[in-house]
Amino acid sequence: MPAKKTRNAPKPSLRRMPRYLRCLQRMAKERPEWVSCTHIAEQLDLDPTLVRKDLAMTGITGRPKTGYLLAELVEAIEHFVGWDTPEDAFLIGAGNMGAALLGFGGFQRHGLNIVTGFDIDPGKVGTKIHGKEILHIDQFVDMARRMHVEIGIIACGVASAQQVADTMVEGGIRAIWNFAPIKLQIPENVIIEYEDLSATLAVLSRKLASRRQLDAEAPVCGNDL
Amino acid sequence: MPAKKTRNAPKPSLRRMPRYLRCLQRMAKERPEWVSCTHIAEQLDLDPTLVRKDLAMTGITGRPKTGYLLAELVEAIEHFVGWDTPEDAFLIGAGNMGAALLGFGGFQRHGLNIVTGFDIDPGKVGTKIHGKEILHIDQFVDMARRMHVEIGIIACGVASAQQVADTMVEGGIRAIWNFAPIKLQIPENVIIEYEDLSATLAVLSRKLASRRQLDAEAPVCGNDL
DNA sequence: TAGATTGTTAATCGATTAACAATC
DNA sequence: TAGATTGTTAATCGATTAACAATC
Structure with a gap:
């Protein structure tokens, strides 16, 4: 069989893989046979096209109108990130x-x-x-x-x-x-x-700091619950 | 004083701030008064221009030929990420x-x-x-x-x-x-x-998996230490 | 058939890098 | 002065989003 050219996937895509996996594993409890990336995208608040491209990297192919075979998709992702062999x-x-x-x-x-x-x-x-x-x-x-x-x-x-x-x-x-x-x-x-x-803490505290600055500039006008 | 328009800095820049801070604090032990972003970039293996842009976001200004006042720079970054007030x-x-x-x-x-x-x-x-x-x-x-x-x-x-x-x-x-x-x-x-x-683990294990695949394809030709 | 979804190509967006004038 | 460095504008690069034909 010809070696797949699935090398050097973009890092952001790789970082999303675990999220897909967890999402699918949660879905699996309801035992649907098929899942669409539209559905996955909704759950994770991502663009459907982005999800489709990410999944395509794993080598899986879906079926128009129905989507992907759930079990197959889980397997494909796990293999792709090398999580199928302990x-x-x-x-x-x-x-x-x-x-x-x-x-x-x-x-x-x-x-x-x-x-x-x-x-x-x-x-x-x-x-x-x-x-x-x-x-x-x-x-x-x-x-x-x-x-x-x-x-x-x-x-x-x-x-x-x-x-x-x-x-x-x-x-x-x-x-x-x-x-x-x-x-x-x-x-x-x-x-x-x-x-x-x-690094994450820096993002969080900077956001909080600038949010406060905004609040201070624009006086509060309504609904604090 | 007019409110600085330092809002919504790009996330990658924010995530680098702690690295600058640690780098500077380590440098501070040798007590140099001035640091250039060229020097910082070298230490962190980053592009000097990138460092310069990131630092500019904090509102600090440097001096051509000499760089930035180290103490001032640390303060500017800490303030920028909101780490100056516990x-x-x-x-x-x-x-x-x-x-x-x-x-x-x-x-x-x-x-x-x-x-x-x-x-x-x-x-x-x-x-x-x-x-x-x-x-x-x-x-x-x-x-x-x-x-x-x-x-x-x-x-x-x-x-x-x-x-x-x-x-x-x-x-x-x-x-x-x-x-x-x-x-x-x-x-x-x-x-x-x-x-x-x-997410990080996925990146790591994927890289390892594809590295191995490469090794398997191309037979070893030399220097394993 | 109609409609939802895939797969792919093109457009956009954002971040990084390169180029260069200004300056101490 | 010469040279290193800043600050800024332009070019490149990579990732995300949009558009659309193919298909079940």
């Missing part, structure tokens, strides 16, 4: 965020299985957090190599993040999910994605 | 993520002070998490109104998120930071920003 991951940094990630069961449904946490704090090493063992960072490289773990999650502080990243690269990690708010230097064959909570 | 926030849902957010001290530096957590679980209500009291949700509306808290953080599960959002709106919350991966119905005068971890 994947092991190691996490470094068992602080607040690290513990939350270790305990969050939902990643299982996203093909991600955080197997073990690593830390340097003697108070944490050897304990279990949410049922997951916490090992010393010194064991990381060896274990990652032996178990062929390819996904690493950085949940430590800014100060040690670069060093942790280096350790991950040394251990053969190929994709890093970085929660430390700092730009990391890594070889170009390693994939990295940043999760920056403060 | 703001109280309430959090609902003291599970894994909620606890992590309650414990994360870093928000203080971002003008956010999560005062109290709320939950419905009798096992949590009345306890403290990271020094923050956990109250019953029934107290939310009353307390939010009395304390004039305007920022709410949703850290509960998908199942109760809409109800929690309704409670927040009733309590007079004006800006919601939502960690539950579901589209919420709220009045248009309430600001909402979504934090969707699975």
